[in-house]
Amino acid sequence: MKKLQETIKSITPLSKNHMDLAKERLDLLIKPLDSLGKLETIAIQLSGIYENNYYDTSNKLILGFGADHGVYEENVSPCKQVVTQQQFANFVGGGNGVSTLCNFTNSHVWAIDVGINCDEEITGVFNEKIRKSTDNMRIGPAMAYDEAIKSLEIGIKYATLAKEKGYKVIGIGEMGICNTTPSTAIMSVFFDLLPENITGMGCGLDNEGILRKMNVIKDSIKINKPDKNDPIDILAKVGGFEIGAMAGAILGAASLRMPVVLDGFISYAAFIIAYGLNNLCKDYAIPSHMSAEPASKLVLDKLSLSPLLNLDMKLGEGSGAALAFNIIEAANFTYKNMLTFDESNMENTHP
Ligand SMILES: Cc1cc2ncn([C@H]3O[C@H](COP(=O)(O)O)[C@@H](O)[C@H]3O)c2cc1C
Numbered sequence: 001m002k003k004l005q006e007t008i009k010s011i012t013p014l015s016k017n018h019m020d021l022a023k024e025r026l027d028l029l030i031k032p033l034d035s036l037g038k039l040e041t042i043a044i045q046l047s048g049i050y051e052n053n054y055y056d057t058s059n060k061l062i063l064g065f066g067a068d069h070g071v072y073e074e075n076v077s078p079c080k081q082v083v084t085q086q087q088f089a090n091f092v093g094g095g096n097g098v099s100t101l102c103n104f105t106n107s108h109v110w111a112i113d114v115g116i117n118c119d120e121e122i123t124g125v126f127n128e129k130i131r132k133s134t135d136n137m138r139i140g141p142a143m144a145y146d147e148a149i150k151s152l153e154i155g156i157k158y159a160t161l162a163k164e165k166g167y168k169v170i171g172i173g174e175m176g177i178c179n180t181t182p183s184t185a186i187m188s189v190f191f192d193l194l195p196e197n198i199t200g201m202g203c204g205l206d207n208e209g210i211l212r213k214m215n216v217i218k219d220s221i222k223i224n225k226p227d228k229n230d231p232i233d234i235l236a237k238v239g240g241f242e243i244g245a246m247a248g249a250i251l252g253a254a255s256l257r258m259p260v261v262l263d264g265f266i267s268y269a270a271f272i273i274a275y276g277l278n279n280l281c282k283d284y285a286i287p288s289h290m291s292a293e294p295a296s297k298l299v300l301d302k303l304s305l306s307p308l309l310n311l312d313m314k315l316g317e318g319s320g321a322a323l324a325f326n327i328i329e330a331a332n333f334t335y336k337n338m339l340t341f342d343e344s345n346m347e348n349t350h351p
């Protein structure tokens, strides 16, 4: 299994040659130039990723990572911690948002426990528990530096397993009550954004709760002083195990030349960690949707990521990534199956 540094070093740029060829084909199809918008961008990106102009995107998988957070003690989520464990069972048992949307898009979910606060194993879930929940980041680091590396390497491991099992497209998802708090902290540190301006309701805090959460984020950053130039330090001090594993899955996918579909707010934080470790991973990322958390637009703009969908979704789990699988397949299908001007005996009037 590739270790973190090896993975980071092995990410290479997309194949320009294959991207140029894909663009050439798109420009011959019976349509005005660029008129399929992001469907064209995706087809070109996939050509560059797979180093091939024809590829199969039918095997799609959500890697869902679950963990709990010590900062739960600070009353930063309206929901009980036990929901992490209970809802994680539904990732594989069916019936929750991500598994239902995966059913709809004919894709699969793997659920990987990297730190849920329970002793019992959850049926159908891969057990990679680092430990039962991070520490309270308002008091000290959420985790040790080597635990942060471990979380990243678990993500790499599951991206690698996905590739070995024949999956062609990976989406990332999560479950972890409180995880919008470390996600917001990561964004605040990486982009020098004030918690006052970016803290949101998560899964349903009222205004008083949002103020409390904002102060907890401020205190956590003040106490831990994460080094904004060291993404692993940020992850260790104000992150979470599932966020690290999602970041690892992004790096792993990129190193294996697989597209990785981002989900919502928590996935943006994971992306920031991965991007900080090697910004080439962005070439492999497909942002699925704009989360309704208020900082989303600001953060995605700073990363120059333009999501496919804006449906006011704020569920997480990988639900938006699962939904976007259909669009990615549609992009591939259209690119492959539309006729060219020649094939349809039409005059190509492009300038
Ligand atoms: C029943 C339920 C299902 C969920 N599925 C995802 N989340 C989402 O909400 C949590 C983050 O929000 P916060 O930081 O405010 O706790 C994460 O578990 C995220 O995946 C859920 C939350 C709940 C309550």
Ligand SMILES: O=C(O)c1cccnc1
Residues within 6 Å of the ligand: 180, 201, 202, 203, 263, 264, 265, 266, 267, 291, 292, 293, 313, 314, 315, 316, 317
């Ligand atoms: O956008 C998300 O992914 C999100 C927002 C709030 C709570 N959980 C997830």
